[in-house]
Amino acid sequence: MKKQINYYENHPKFYVAVDCIIMGFIDGELNLLLLKRNFEPSMGYWSLMGGFVQNEESVDDAAKRVLLDLTGLNDIYMEQVGTFGEVDRDPGERVISVAYYALINIKESDKKLVESHNASWVNINSLPPLIFDHSEMIEQALRLIRMKITTAPICFELLPKLFTLTQLQKLYEAIYNEVIDKRNFRKRIAEMKYIEKTDKIDKTTSKRGAALYKFNHKAYLKDQKFKL
Amino acid sequence: MKKQINYYENHPKFYVAVDCIIMGFIDGELNLLLLKRNFEPSMGYWSLMGGFVQNEESVDDAAKRVLLDLTGLNDIYMEQVGTFGEVDRDPGERVISVAYYALINIKESDKKLVESHNASWVNINSLPPLIFDHSEMIEQALRLIRMKITTAPICFELLPKLFTLTQLQKLYEAIYNEVIDKRNFRKRIAEMKYIEKTDKIDKTTSKRGAALYKFNHKAYLKDQKFKL
DNA sequence: TCAAAAGTGTTAAGTTTACACCCATGA
């Protein structure tokens, strides 16, 4: 271990990939963006969007690039889920893969770009079989998101800038897969001063119209308490 | 992407390492096992115990091997913390490193082996500067451990098979860095039926002696509720 | 006999849950 050069040279190198669990929320449902493979091996099976880490690119940056390539989206909330390093996880070659989740607002994504990759939004409750260990990656990502979303205000990443309280509640119900009492939910939201009522009204879902709210990042940073 | 072979070949390969945050608890204090480097670069600086992933070895197995090499311990609770993939994180060569934490009972580790690696136990509240991004790895590991320990019975990994309630409480106090009310703590422990009082008594810390308890894995699996 | 750690209950405060009706509006 005294000669720096030999210290590294004696060891093998590996392909390192990233795989992205891209989550979106629309019409009260959580969806993942999956690709249907139209080539062998595993043709006809679904997979996560992935890509290889390049030289001069950090692993995090590779994940951002892969997300950008598929959705056209930049500056998106992403978090590392974990690294999958079983020897035979990819039957082609040994590839060590780092999974990330991304939370996006589906309407902001580039629909044509998504279609050109043969990708589609699949409801989280009816996921098809997936290649390799991608199902496991998704399970781990969902566990992480459910944990994270109770302690950090990341749910807003999935919503438009202006949203109704019903939308926000439906989102939580979808994430936890359980119904929440409307009055109790609204009571808790009312305590979070950084979820601000605007004077705008959404008339698309009811005749009466629902007040639109927004998340105030700056106000949140002062408060720093989030618990739902 | 139609030719499987080219699909992989066009991409670069990387050294992949593992780094272990090895935590032990002794005399009411949490400690990490660190190595003092006696070679360049970064001679004199402390680092985590690490090693390179080998062919025919999963990343998880590499972490287990590294832990075994340093401590002589097998079958240890380890969890992946995350992957560190900045391009220049290692000034020698590009190395992508996967961090793991391990919780061990210090007394079961092979003291001579540890010494032969020039490693020592360092109090978690007075950590020295560390090489590369190792301090960040430790911070992330601590956050993860604090979260995990409230929802899973992993604290027992740090204690001997038989332990007193005072030891257990001191462990929690060390992890959260705050004092806990003794009566409230014991009330909560009493509700966990799988933390069983034995008829053995520890006389080393007081004249009166303290009842020794044990964690019953099987009883826990039935109950499955853990919250501290 | 006394110092030092072990052990033991109760009450108040705060948090969480359950629950049902009126409102505003466009079709």
Next chain:
DNA sequence: TCATGGGTGTAAACTTAACACTTTTGA
């Protein structure tokens, strides 16, 4: 005028937090 989703408060159950003294025993 009525069907639809929007909006609102209170009381009971449960959980958490605060708090101090007695016991045992070896030195």
